Structures are given as C-alpha cells and as structure tokens.
Amino acid sequence: MSAGRLFLQREAADIRKTARMIDDLLRQEALSEYQVIALGTLLQNAYSGVERVLRFLTQQRGVALAKSADWHKRLLAASHEAGLVTDGEFPVLAELLAFRHLHVHGYAFKLKLPRLRRLAQPVPELCRRFLSDLRNRL
Numbered sequence: 772m773s774a775g776r777l778f779l780q781r782e783a784a785d786i787r788k789t790a791r792m793i794d795d796l797l798r799q800e801a802l803s804e805y806q807v808i809a810l811g812t813l814l815q816n817a818y819s820g821v822e823r824v825l826r827f828l829t830q831q832r833g834v835a836l837a838k839s840a841d842w843h844k845r846l847l848a849a850s851h852e853a854g855l856v857t858d859g860e861f862p863v864l865a866e867l868l869a870f871r872h873l874h875v876h877g878y879a880f881k882l883k884l885p886r887l888r889r890l891a892q893p894v895p896e897l898c899r900r901f902l903s904d905l906r907n908r909l
Contacts, residue, residue, distance in 0.1 A: 778827060783902050786820040789813055790898035793891055808879040810887050815874045817894050818867040821901060825850040828908060843868055855908050860901065863893050 772780075796802060796810045826846060829836070834849055836842050847864055850856045856864060870890055874882075 775827065775831070779824065779905065782820055782824050782827075783905065786817065786824075786898050786902060789817045789820060790895040793817065794895045797888065797891055797895075802884060804880065807882050807884050807887060810884075810891060811870075811874050811879055811882045814867060814887070814891055814894060815871045817898055818864065818871045821864065821898070822846065822868075824901075824905070825855055828855050829853065843871075860897055863897050866890060867894070 793810065793813050796806060796813070799806070802810065822843065826836075829846065829849055832853060834853065836845055836849065839845075847856065847861070847868055851858075851861045867890070
C-alpha cells in the first residue's frame, strides 16, 4: 500500500471516530463544562482532519499553496474551486474554519453550548459524506 493511501486511511479512521464522538455528545441533553470543551475540541479536530485530507489531495493535483497567514482559507477556497469540496460542504467547513481559529486562540471555557450545538449539528454527517465520496475526489 502506498504511503499516500495509508495516510488517507488513517485520517479517514480518525475523522470517523471524531464524528462518532460528536454524535455521542450531541445526543446528550445536558453537557458539563468539560464536555462543552470536549465538543469544541472535537469540532476543531474534525475540521483539521478534513483539512489535512484536502491539503494532501490538492498537493496531489499540483496545487501549491505557500504558507501564509491566510493559507487555511485559501486551501478551503482552492479545494472548493477544484471540486474537492461541494457547494453544500463549503459553508459548513468555512464556519468550522472560523471556529477553529477562535478555539486555537481563545479560552475553551468561554465556549457557549447553544452555538456549539448549532455548529456541530451538521458535522458528523458532513464527515461521513466527505469520506464516503473520498474515492470520487481522488
């Protein structure tokens, strides 16, 4: 098995597990402060996993993105333009990218559960669809 294929398999497994964990937290009516922090971290992880797959796929297609302050945003836009991200996935991923920035640079205990639930709701299904369509995206 090629290194690239192995990388994609491992990322897919991690994204699937992350999606399941998000599902588990969303099913709970009330979350502790620590579970809210965990949900925020899982959302960041879900985006980061999808982003790693997109970076790999765009590099495979010869798209070079120089590291800069906005490379995350440019990668998402380039992935959308290349058809690696669908029109339906793009706004959800863009919102997750904005959240990722907040989560990395802010305090996790300031996260608000209602906003997280709204943000998290489509993520497990988005991850499942993204991964199930991965062969078509190669």
